[in-house]
Amino acid sequence: MRMLRFTKKINNNVALAVDSAGKEIVVFGRGIGFPAMPYELTGLSKIQRTFYDIKSSYVEMVAALPEDLMLLAADIVEIARCELNCDLNPNLPITLADHLNFAIERYQTGLEVHSPLTYDIAHFYPVEIALGRQALEIIRQRKGISMPGREATSIALHLINGEMENNDMHATLTTTKVIRDVTSIIEDSLDITLDTAGFHYSRFVTHIRYLLRRMQQGTQEVNDMSSAMIQLICQYPDVYRCTKKIVDYFSNSFHWECSEDEKLYLFMHINRLKERNNG
Numbered sequence: 001m002r003m004l005r006f007t008k009k010i011n012n013n014v015a016l017a018v019d020s021a022g023k024e025i026v027v028f029g030r031g032i033g034f035p036a037m038p039y040e041l042t043g044l045s046k047i048q049r050t051f052y053d054i055k056s057s058y059v060e061m062v063a064a065l066p067e068d069l070m071l072l073a074a075d076i077v078e079i080a081r082c083e084l085n086c087d088l089n090p091n092l093p094i095t096l097a098d099h100l101n102f103a104i105e106r107y108q109t110g111l112e113v114h115s116p117l118t119y120d121i122a123h124f125y126p127v128e129i130a131l132g133r134q135a136l137e138i139i140r141q142r143k144g145i146s147m148p149g150r151e152a153t154s155i156a157l158h159l160i161n162g163e164m165e166n167n168d169m170h171a172t173l174t175t176t177k178v179i180r181d182v183t184s185i186i187e188d189s190l191d192i193t194l195d196t197a198g199f200h201y202s203r204f205v206t207h208i209r210y211l212l213r214r215m216q217q218g219t220q221e222v223n224d225m226s227s228a229m230i231q232l233i234c235q236y237p238d239v240y241r242c243t244k245k246i247v248d249y250f251s252n253s254f255h256w257e258c259s260e261d262e263k264l265y266l267f268m269h270i271n272r273l274k275e276r277n278n279g
Contacts, residue, residue, distance in 0.1 A: 003042045009033040010063045017041075026051040026062060028071065049074055053090035065097050069104075072142055073097035076135045080159050083131060092162035099158055100139070107147055118153045121160075123196045124179050124205050128156035171216075178254075179208055182246055186270060189242035192277045200276045204269050211266065215256040229264045236271055243267045 004027065008016040012033045017025055028049040032041070049071060062070065073096040081088050122129050132152030140146050160172050187194055194201055233240045243266055250256040258266070 003040055004044070004047075005038060005040050006032065006035070007038050009037055010059070011067075013067055014062055016059065023052060026054050026059060028067065051090065051093060054094065055091055058091050058094045061094055061098060065094070065101055068142070069101055070094070070097045072138060073100060076131070076138060076155075077159075077162070079134065080128075080131050080162070083127060084159070084163065086163055088159075088162035092158065095161075096155070096158045099154065103147065103151055103154065104139075104143070104145060107145065107151075118150060121153050121156055121176055124176060125156055125160055126197075128159045129153065131159055132156040174254075175209055175212055178212060178250075179205055181249065181253075182208060185245050185249060186242055186273065189245055190238060190270075190274055192274060194273060194277060198276070200273060204273055207265070207269050211258075211262060212256070214262070215250065215258060229260065229267070232264070232267060232271075236267075239267060239271045239274060242270055246270075 003020055004017040004025075006015045006017045006027070007024075010016065010026070010033060013030060014026065014028050015033045015037070017027045019025055027047060028051075029046040030048070032046055051074070070093065074093040077088060077093045077096060129152055132155035133149070135155045136147050136149070136152055157172055183194060183196070186192070243263060246266065247258045247263055250258055
């Protein structure tokens with residue numbers, strides 16, 4: 001039978017504990033914060049939820065959040081984890097619950113806040129937007145509150161953050177703006193209209209997201225494929241000019257430098273988009 005050693009009370013129903021492997025966890029459960037600390041609990045029927053790898057700076061936030069909202073946010077994150085099929089930042093249930101708490105307060109006081117880049121996020125992150133709408137339905141069912149549809153964008157942004165290693169909202173908004181600007185450069189330079197709902201564009205967006213991360217972290221691809229690039233420049237000069245405009249945009253707007261190999265990968269993705277558009 002599993003055992004937990006509770007070490008610190010957060011409130012009557014939330015406490016810090018250490019599991020049998022020595023890992024510290026945040027635990028939700030009816031009355032688990034009542035007994036004098038520390039104490040051991042054998043038999044986990046009282047436990048509702050456990051949260052691993054929570055940063056200490058986030059633990060105190062839990063005490064200020066409504067417990068039902070924290071559990072609701074945890075359920076949304078679990079659904080997102082399955083749908084996105086990826087690891088999410090362990091602090092995401094807390095940051096999402098904090099956002100929802102504030103969003104509900106705003107809604108109840110009649111304060112409207114429009115989400116930034118709503119149109120772009122809907123195009124670039126359709127799965128996350130769908131999850132945001134699903135979250136609104138969960139809130140309606142459990143809390144009896146019908147949040148405005150635009151709130152799905154804000155929830156989607158938090159989920160996108162959870163997919164990112166840095167978990168930085170500003171970085172997410174920057175990435176979304178960059179994708180929008182890069183799309184415009186491609187369409188204007190090659191005189192095409194991209195199918196932003198298509199698979200190939202979705203794959204391109206994924207490439208851009210990870211390229212931006214690599215440029216910011218200085219961990220770019222280096223494989224010395226300059227000879228291949230020279231051949232492609234001769235074959236597709238218009239795609240090269242487009243690629244150069246995007247690379248210059250990275251440098252001039254954000255001081256991000258793109259390696260020669262990354263330029264080649266970017267070139268190939270753009271050329272694929274052009275071919276699919278013409279095909």
